[in-house]
Amino acid sequence: MAEARVIPIDGRPAPRRRPASESAQGSKRPDAVAHEPAVAADWERKVAGALAFVRRRITGDYAVDEFGFDADLNDNVLMALMRPLYDKWFRVETRGLDNIPDTGAALVVANHSGTVPLDSLMTQLALLDHHPARRHLRMLGADLVFQMPFIAPLARKSGATLACAPDAERLLSGGELVGVWPEGFKGIGKPFSERYKLQRFGRGGFVSAALRMGAPIIPCSIVGAEEIYPIIGNAKTLARILGVPYIPITPFFPLLGPLGAIPLPSKWIIEFGEPIDTSELGSAAADDPMLVFNLTDQVRETIQQTLYNLLIQRRSVFF
Amino acid sequence: MAADGVTPPRVVLVTGVSRYLGERLASILSDDPSIEQVIGVDVVPPRGDLGRTEFVRADIRNPIIAKVIASADVDTVVHMNVIATPLGAGGRSAMKEINVIGTMQLLAACQKAPSVRKLVVKSTSAVYGSSPRDPALYSEDMEPKALPRSGYAKDAVEVEGYVRGFGRRRPDVATTLLRFSNFIGPRIETPLTRYFALPVVPRVLGFDPRVQLIHEDDGVEVLRMAALENHAGTFNVGGAGVLLLSQAVRRAGRPSVPIVEPAVNLTGQLFRRAGLVDFSPEQLRFLEHGRAMDTTRLRTVFGYEPSYSTVEAFDDFVRGRSLRPYLPKRGLADIEATLGAVLTRRRTVGG
DSSP: OTTOOOOOTTOOOOTTTSOHHHHHHHHSOOOHHHHHHHHHHHHHHHHHHHHHHHHHHHHTOSOOOTTOOOHHHIIIIIHHHHHHIIIIISOOEEEOGGGSOSSSOEEEEEOOOSSSTHHHHHHHHHHHHHSTTOOOEEEEEOGGGGTSTTHHHHHHHTTOEEOSHHHHHHHHHTTOEEEEOTTHHHHHTOOGGGTTOOOOOTTSHHHHHHHHHTOOEEEEEEESGGGSSOOOEEOHHHHHHHTOSOOEEOSSTTTTGGGGGSOOOOOOEEEEOOOBOOGGGOGGGGGOHHHHHHHHHHHHHHHHHHHHHHHHHOSOSOO | OOOTTOOOOSEEEEESTTSHHHHHHHHHHHHOTTOOEEEEEESSOOSSOOTTOEEEEOOTTSTHHHHHHHHHTOOEEEEOOOOOOHHHHTSHHHHHIIIIIHHHHHHHHHHHOTTOOEEEEEEEGGGGOOOTTSOSSBOTTOOOSSOOOSHHHHHHHHHHHHHHHHHHHOTTSEEEEEEEOEEEOSSOOOHHHHHHTSSSEEEETTOOOEEOEEEHHHHHHHHHHHHHSOOOEEEEEOOSSOEEHHHHHHHTTOOEEEEOGGGHHHHHHHHHHTTSOOOOHHHHHHHHHOBOBOOHHIIIIIOOOOSSOHHHHHHHHHHHTTOOOSSOHHHHHHHHHHHHHHHHHHHHHHO
């Protein structure tokens, strides 16, 4: 991990969010007269930006792509709401960001855990705030996500779409960075005792999609998400009645009510691994089930090994 | 554009000519001097001016239609008589008869007529249904995830089935099936245009569907090209891009009211009874999950690029109907400027 880029714990992402006046203050003591207008100008810019955003929202003056991705809302509101969680609560450290290309299609495949899919949101924010090209991760979500009221429109607005071959291939052929969590509900809703043990990787549909489009596969290992809501039980009957895959019981939920919905402040590491090139195999390889199975296994093993390595390096769950 | 050995049509028959799109297509075709004769068929006489179109008052459910086709030596049939609104047709069962039995009669007549060389059928994107398991964009060869079970959409699925059957029995006839997304524009009247013109627009709580629209002018142009040129096959017809329903309502400057999902069907029925908006259950589902189509084939194979995108078509509709937003854009800009000035001044003085 020689190329690993370590973000300091208190490190707020430098680009865009640190105003010019603040960094100027740090490097050289500016005289008060020069400093005042700089702060005022920055404030003015912020106010104007916020007001313009509100006006755009009221008049519907923003663009939504054909998948329903609302970049204006995602970047200015949804991701902004996630930032404190990312920076202060989970203190996410990202590694191997240079494995993500600046342009063009790639498929990020990651492990899924944590009861609530915060890991996908954190991965999305990591790539938006810390990747030099500020890439949007377009996530592939399960059917259930798009059936649930409130969740369905939010998922689409944040750039997610249904995990199906046509959508994955359409996104990849459009040069997008696509994120997939092939363990699905099996991974996210597994008991705490099985933490960091990868579940079955679906049917390998994501590998076929990448092969067909010649997009590189980037294994991504996320450590820390397993501990945010440790599942010690599952209210199976209630889950069946409500038609959801699981109702988690954690040490604090539902015991402490809404307080139990606060995630534990575990320390997170998100590592993007070496890309697996699929362009040489050709799109016909997508129809070779043995090759698809082997490649799926290879990706799964890579993520599992990286998880074990990261767990050894981790000092404790919370620091 | 009647190039590459395509002979322009001599006699065109247009069904559903008394409704808006039929009227416009008939009058455009009758302006074309290369076409010898345009025959318009409908059960009610047209209100507008159809140029030199000869109107035949006939019901396509009746075998008279076969006589019309045979006696006039019709070579091109444009079938636009699949209707979406039971209110206009006189009830759902009458609507189903007109749509399904009417199409069967018309196709039977076409099959018997050796003069027919071309068939154009106006269908709808509703045949793809609307469900949360849909891919983001439907292309022509995809199967719907949930087949429409009622109303207009089901009729359209059945009509398409008969059209495919006809295509197999008469392979010499160039059959064009056009799946139009929802029409919009300053003049056309559809359940959707009436919906957006409501003083308060009801929406399904917790859902925000993607809506794809086609401008009426683009729709008429696609129908004209299909009638004049040879474009056998199935084509999705829609403007580029999508609008979210919430965004569309905001662009129209309408306030909206959320309806909880269990009450949606009841609300729909109330609106139908009151004669406000005639939405059928599957159109109500569309307000929940939306739908969008891939129109690559229209642009590359058919060779038409809609001049209005979905957003432009919607804006043209808002302008054309002069829907007055409750919060005028100019006023909002003024508020923004004032508020900005006040906030920044206070900060500069205080800090």
